[in-house]
Amino acid sequence: MNNILLSTSSVSIPGGAGPGFITQLTGIVEQIAGWALIIAPSIALVLLVIGGIKYMNANDKHKRDEVIDRFKNIFIGLVIVFSAVQIINFVLKMFS
Numbered sequence: 001m002n003n004i005l006l007s008t009s010s011v012s013i014p015g016g017a018g019p020g021f022i023t024q025l026t027g028i029v030e031q032i033a034g035w036a037l038i039i040a041p042s043i044a045l046v047l048l049v050i051g052g053i054k055y056m057n058a059n060d061k062h063k064r065d066e067v068i069d070r071f072k073n074i075f076i077g078l079v080i081v082f083s084a085v086q087i088i089n090f091v092l093k094m095f096s
Helices: 020-057 061-095
Strands: none
Touching: 020 061
């Protein structure tokens, strides 16, 4: 009979490295967060310009109040996007 030699060895993962799919996943998440920081302010700027034009052309107080509410919603959306990106960066730094 043939003798089979079984050996065990330890596998170590250097700090900051991990399985390939986790490294790829963190790269994808970082790219999405980066794009969010570019796209969200661009969309907000366009919406603010459109809202400003609507505000200047609004004759009713009701229409002006609607535009002011839209401005508030745009700024709240920007705060949410920036906060989400900061949270994502914090979590990625904690796990890397």
